[in-house]
Amino acid sequence: MEALPKEERGFAQELALRFRREWLLLLLLSTIALIAFVAGANDLLVFALWLPLVVAVLSRPLPEIPVVPVEMPVPEPPVFDPLPLISATLGTLDMPVVVLGGDITVLYRNKAAERAFGDLPIGTHLTARLRSPGILDMLRETIATGQPNQIEHSERLPSERVFILRVAPIDIGGLAPGMGNYYLLSFRDVSELRSIDRMRSDFVANASHELRTPLASLKGFIETIQGPARDDPKAQERFLGIMLDQATRMSRLVDDLLSLSRLELKSHIAPDQTVDLKPLIIHVSDALLPLAEELGVEIRLHLPEGRVDVLGDRDELIEVIENLIENACKYGQEGKFVDVFLKGGGRLPVEVNVIDKGPGIPAEHVPRLTERFYRVSVADSRSKKGTGLGLAIVKHILTRHRARLLVKSELGKGTEFTVRF
Template identity: 75%
Template structure:
């Protein structure tokens, strides 16, 4: 209709001029109507509306999981992708390393049994709002994660009925260990260092005062002060060693170590101490190699600690025996047996606690820090090994490391 408007306006203008000029207005009006009719008749007909039902064509189906997975594989944190029914649709390699492979389509509870995690995921699915929580695990070693679950915005990519949720784990174990390590160090170090520091201060005051002119007393006091300073140095070294072990307790070693030459090396290193104490260290080693996955330096520290303790605290028996089982039909085991006075049963469960001593006076007289077995425990935890203690009063004690 828009194309005819100029023509109609032109015809109307001509008709108006004719009437004003005094022409016969009925004839002009009839002529004008005739021209309008001709113009409308010559207009091309508009195509008839197509009444054929049109099929609605949906957007092509698109599977976003391969693209989401390719992105998540670049992350070093464990990540799961779950659906509305809390089934696992994808897990990246970091999740497999941390929690083990989970068949796709399995329910999340098949791997993560914590009610708190499952409730958090269900709440996000119900509200479509992100959630976050802190979660800790005790086995095989203590680990702390910050868990976050959030919906994935797939609007315009897949049909609205498709909903996916990403569950991520941020490992904050090291941060928590550092915080705990700082507080433990302050508490334990201040407690254990108080006694030697008080002794040093007292001897220094004595040497500055009454013993100033007594060479014999000054010489004796300097020897005691040296022993106290050495004890503090050992204590600080053990605390630092324990702290380093805690930082990597969740990382299992992957090197192969032959225990036969390692134990022989430890025995050779402790022979001077054993001779001084009047103790014989006797080895019982099998034929061939006995290999385990471990860190050689840390295992040396374990067996040095255990054999040295057996020599010191089992000195009365005059014999320390070390048995190595090759583990062909059973786990590899190393047992250190002394013939000393033994340990009362009520003390055995607490031996690996920091600064725990069966006899404080006896431990200090033998220059112990109370941290040796705590260090052994942390090393064995990292090696996925166990420390088993058996003791009988009057018959001796047996410490067994089972890999």
């Protein structure tokens, strides 16, 4: 009773006192009636004495219960934190994304962001990983204005990559009062696009240069034949031979360009024919035998017994082997030998190794050998009638065949080209 409010406690005490008095009176009269009954009084008299009292007691109205207003506490609605939902959604993306707070601390990063930029601990400031002033200025502007922004950012290490960074506030629709603002920082990798643009511009510049040189030579010799050498048969014969070489060079260049274009169109289609590499290598060796004899080089084949099958396009694989052996003969003729090994087959990976004993290639040039028009020595390449596109064609063909080209070279000891299927 002590725990009840004051009004309710007084009402309970009054009600208990009243019930106690009335029940005592009822008990007293009942006792008198019982004594009268035992003493032999008339039943009707006893009943007459007892009944009015019972009716009077039971018919008395109960006191009114005071209504005390009670103020019930209103529970506060639970605060909705949208970060788990945001994290679950962004975790499915394959592009790097980071959720930042208003103080540019990392609240969430997906697996793609970890792979791209390493560990980004939750709660750390973004500048612990990205220190570019341009990025920080962009983030501060978005936090101040609430407007999305983007910037281009380059990473130099461990490899050169270019990203388009975009930051925008996350609109949570007012469902998280007091939770602060969230900002989504996304990274779109455009390294490949930039590389393609650079390659395209380099390609146009190099192709124009490669074609301009023989065209200028042809034009000059034609003008000479029409002018000073008009009546000089010996000069005309010599000039016509040079013009034929230049025209042949342009023809090879155009053929290689068309071959590259054709390969790019079907680079995503893997070949499904079965090709035995053993007779293919023998065929290429026989076709290059006149060139090898002219250069004083011996082509030595090291072939296993039985078939060595791979999935591929026969004509394209002939072009790969022919390019590699021809380059080994031309640029490694000082070693006098070119060894061709065929290994693997069955459950083992198939490898074709073309090894020369020439002067070798400096290490800084090896990673760029398959670039279009890239030459270790421009003068040496042109003197050997190279177009600078041979290894680029080899790379494209092997990419289509899901194969790899590995290059090992040591100055003074030669070069080894390995095709691994």
